[in-house]
Amino acid sequence: MxxxxxxxxxxxxxxxxxxxxxxxxxxxxxxxxxxxxxxxxxxxxxxxxxxxxxxxxxxxxxxxxxxxxxxxxxxxxxxxxxxxxxxxxxxxxxxxxxxxxxxxxxxxxxxxxxxxxxxxxxxxxxxxxxxxxxxxxxxxxxxxxxxxxxxxxxxxxxxxxxxxxxxxxxxxxxxxxTPKILLGKKVLITAGPTYEPIDPVRFIGNRSSGKMGIALAKAAAAAGAEVTLVLGPSSIDISALPVNVVKVETAEEMFQAAMKEQKNFDIAILSAAVADYTPETVAEEKIKKSGDALSLHLKKTKDILGVLGKEKSNGQIVVGFALETHNAEAYAQEKLQRKNADMIVMNSLQDPNAGFGYNTNTVTIFTHQQKPQAFPNQSKDNVAKAILAEIQKITA
Missing domain, CATH: 3.40.50.1950 (Flavin prenyltransferase-like)
Known part of the structure; x- marks a missing residue:
């Protein structure tokens, strides 16, 4: 700007x-x-x-x-x-x-x-x-x-x-x-990975850095919104962000933090890479190496996007993310319908310089109102601004 x-x-x-x-x-x-x-x-x-x-x-x-x-x-x-x-x-x-x-x-x-x-x-x-x-x-x-x-x-x-x-x-x-296109709006954003503990030392996680979600929080605040950022483990310095930050580690903690804001938000942007599964039990002590194999029993985590999409009230906007490795557009379109979301932001691990860890991203935005909108590879800050501009079209 x-x-x-x-x-x-x-x-x-x-x-x-x-x-x-x-x-x-x-x-x-x-x-x-x-x-x-x-x-x-x-x-x-x-x-x-x-x-x-x-x-x-x-x-x-x-x-x-x-x-x-x-x-x-x-x-x-x-x-x-x-x-x-x-x-x-x-x-x-x-x-x-x-x-x-x-x-x-x-x-x-x-x-x-x-x-x-x-x-x-x-x-x-x-x-x-x-x-x-x-x-x-x-x-x-x-x-x-x-x-x-x-x-x-x-x-x-x-x-x-x-x-x-x-x-x-x-x-x-x-x-x-920055034009205050979200002035007076309350925005909930989830970002980063979740770490699902196996024992006091090990965990199941993913390579998400939280950069995309943090860029969204920064852009939403600049656009005049009151932002709550629920952030999983991330090494990014967020001390200067003018937002309310809730730090979590596990999928369950992220779910509970999001549910606390369920009745308060106008817009929820769920960009976090939440683990789909978590260990059924967590060992109290470090698991020692024994035998040639280790079996873990996993259970599904709670679906933040699914719950917020299903239970949203009139006027609430719910935005989800879809990171795919193949058939990306088909999965994103299906996710938009199945989760009752208002928007799905899709990116693919097949796209160069996009996805986990990069400062840039390539996305396609799916809504119910228009054909998919593809955005070229650009900084995550600019991607965040593009996403907010598309959200404004829905709320207008």
Missing amino acids: IKGKKIIVGITGGIAAYKAILLTRLLIKAGAEVQIIMTPAAKDFVTPLTLSTLSKRPVIIDLFNEQAWENHVALGRWADLMLIAPASCNTIAKMANGLCDNMLLATYLSATCAVWIAPAMDEDMWHHKSTQLNLEKISSFGNHIIPSEEGELASGLFGMGRMAEPETILQAIEHFF
Whole structure:
């Protein structure tokens, strides 16, 4: 959703200015037009040449420059968003009090677009009452504050004041620009594998990473939904996701967590790779190797999609996933009918760069209202957005 957006990146003096290099690269990669404005002090921490090379635009620094004179007015009206990252304690104080002694501040005061601020400073400066009052003041002006994080600081201390990581900032901006097509909706998403224990050491599982479901949770939250993510064992860092996360391990735990939300959701997207079978009994101690064979007696797990599809109330939308190795379309169409689902998202292990573990996916979407819609291989983030757009068609 950032593609084609005009974004001013303001950089102030501070060691966190080095992060502006990666942030600029991420914005350009996402398709944004980026104009860098630096305070004079920022040049001591990162070079204009590096940033102009990445942004493909001259970096603006001086207010009293023949080419830049009065450009702050034009820049303030040109941008779709202004981002100051890092925003130093000094610059925040000036913004709070309407001071205008450099090009960055002049542009800020001329901006007619949304303004986002990513503070960066040492811990004692961050906690000082004047800094907190200044942040409250500029927030009251309608500016958006991207909270600082806890971590290692330039002083060698460990504490609050560290600028948010570029990826976190990019996610916040994407969230801002994403159309709120699910505003007011409650969305339940299941993701990841389940691990069915055999003994205290071993389990039956699968290769699901949870990437597709997590991408769906991220996209749904950005689209304005209140999201509950029921997540099986996954190594993906979800600390920055603005969703309610319920962590589970087994199919039974995932079933129970989903059933708790049964009456609350407007949309359920069941993307988890839930085990179809689980051991009838679990050994209390590690099973020792003896003999040439080991027999396991398995029983069926509870069918989350089947239950939610059968018992859904009017207005509830239930979406299932189908991962197949052969006859994929026939199985997906049959699953849509048998599970009483509103949509089935099908992908095949035969598709290159799709399925478990990949950052990309290739899907075909089946609904009752239209012919199957095939989507080419693309990032799971983009697949998630495509799925939500198709869900919106059903709810419209």
